[in-house]
Amino acid sequence: MNIGAVAKASGVSAKMIRHYEQIGLIGHSPRTEAGYRQYQERDLHTLKFIRSARDLGFSLEQIRQLLSLWYDGERSSAEVKQLAESHLSDLDERIQALITMRDALVRLSESCCGDDRPDCPILEGLAGHVPASSSPPQLSKQKAQGV
Amino acid sequence: MNIGAVAKASGVSAKMIRHYEQIGLIGHSPRTEAGYRQYQERDLHTLKFIRSARDLGFSLEQIRQLLSLWYDGERSSAEVKQLAESHLSDLDERIQALITMRDALVRLSESCCGDDRPDCPILEGLAGHVPASSSPPQLSKQKAQGV
DNA sequence: GTTGACCTTCCCATGATGGCAAGGTCTAGC
DNA sequence: GCTAGACCTTGCCATCATGGGAAGGTCAAC
Incomplete structure (x- = not known):
């Protein structure tokens, strides 16, 4: 081929x-x-x-390890599983980070009526004047990092 | 400064x-x-x-636009909101993609007992021999909330 | 006057992938 | 045998946002 x-x-x-x-x-x-x-x-x-x-x-680095485990008849499945779990928590972190962003952005976006007037809570939020959220912030995933 | x-x-x-x-x-x-x-x-x-x-x-490209809207007293909040919504759907897509990965990986990982024997459904799954999933794969959506 | 913190520009690296260019090779049809 | 077109080769550059480091200039405090 x-x-x-x-x-x-x-x-x-x-x-x-x-x-x-x-x-x-x-x-x-x-x-x-x-x-x-x-x-x-x-x-x-x-x-x-x-x-x-x-x-x-x-x-690719992880795949390098996976391949070597794949090729290695003496491997323990624990090694493979550990690699997978480690990647899994990485995925979870990334998902969490994105969801945090999304939640914050949704809150901002919902507070903007999106008409032809210039007043915009989204821009104000970005500029640091956080809008009063209509629902209590029980999601606790707000702008944890801030500055 | x-x-x-x-x-x-x-x-x-x-x-x-x-x-x-x-x-x-x-x-x-x-x-x-x-x-x-x-x-x-x-x-x-x-x-x-x-x-x-x-x-x-x-x-940074989006921020360039946000900045120019921010500086522009004549902007309509609709323009800002549209930018935000567009980014929002991008975030949603990325979140979904990651969740899809995670679900698949969780399924593989759960099927591996992770002991000192070499038999490993994770490697087998990657090699193309997909393990029989114990529960029907309709969980992708529900986890979108509770990660 | 020296020291150390700060500043400058410039180049390189990341990770995974794509694009393009200049050129060589193979194959099917004439 | 010749040619077109599909395929291959290497090599360089681009993405995106960010960091590292080198070589050298500046400033403030002691």
Whole structure:
């Protein structure tokens, strides 16, 4: 298989496959005389693995570890699970951060009537004059960080 | 005020203040004879605005627009609100994407007992052999609230 | 006058990905 | 055999917001 074929079959772009090779995430593939990279079923399998891990949000560094665990018949599933859990809490943090943003923005946005007049609680909020929230702030996820 | 002082007071690093100046997000500040940037209260106000908008996840491009609306006495609050709503749906998309990842990862992780044996449904899942999920996968939405 | 905190500009790095350019290779159709 | 077009190669640049560091100038306090 040429790179285009594995790319299509794996869902990883040719560009990225070359990149993964360059950073050592995957090995150097053999080349034809003309210099074309040649891939086997096994490589396709690896690329699909990488693709799945990317879809779950694992970083390339984490994928490097996942691959080495995958290849290692002596691994303990605990190691894998630990990696997954660690990524999981990272995801949770990011989700929380975004939700905090969203909640704050929703509150600002709701307080703005959005008509043709210039008065705008959103801008005022950004400028530091926080609008009185209509509902009590029991979400506790307000602007915790502030300045 | 020197740059260090506004940086501290605004929560925007000196590095970033110079950067914002360079990309034209804020104007060029006057300089002392020695070349030190000099800032006024007004600049501090602007930087705090930027910092708040960054805390809400607005991109620098969006902040550029927000600033110009802020400065524009003739703006309609509708324009501001539209910008906010647009960012809001972007946030929602990103949150959903992360939650989708998290749900999938949770499902994989739960199916792995995490002991010292090598058998690992997480790796198998990544390799394409999706484990049978114990409960039907309709949980994606409900968790949007309670993360 | 020295020291240390602060400032300046400039370059590089991040992470994962895409784009483009200049050029080589392969293959199908003529 | 020749040519068009699809495919491959490498290499550089861009994204986005931010930080690090180097080399050097300035300022204030002691």
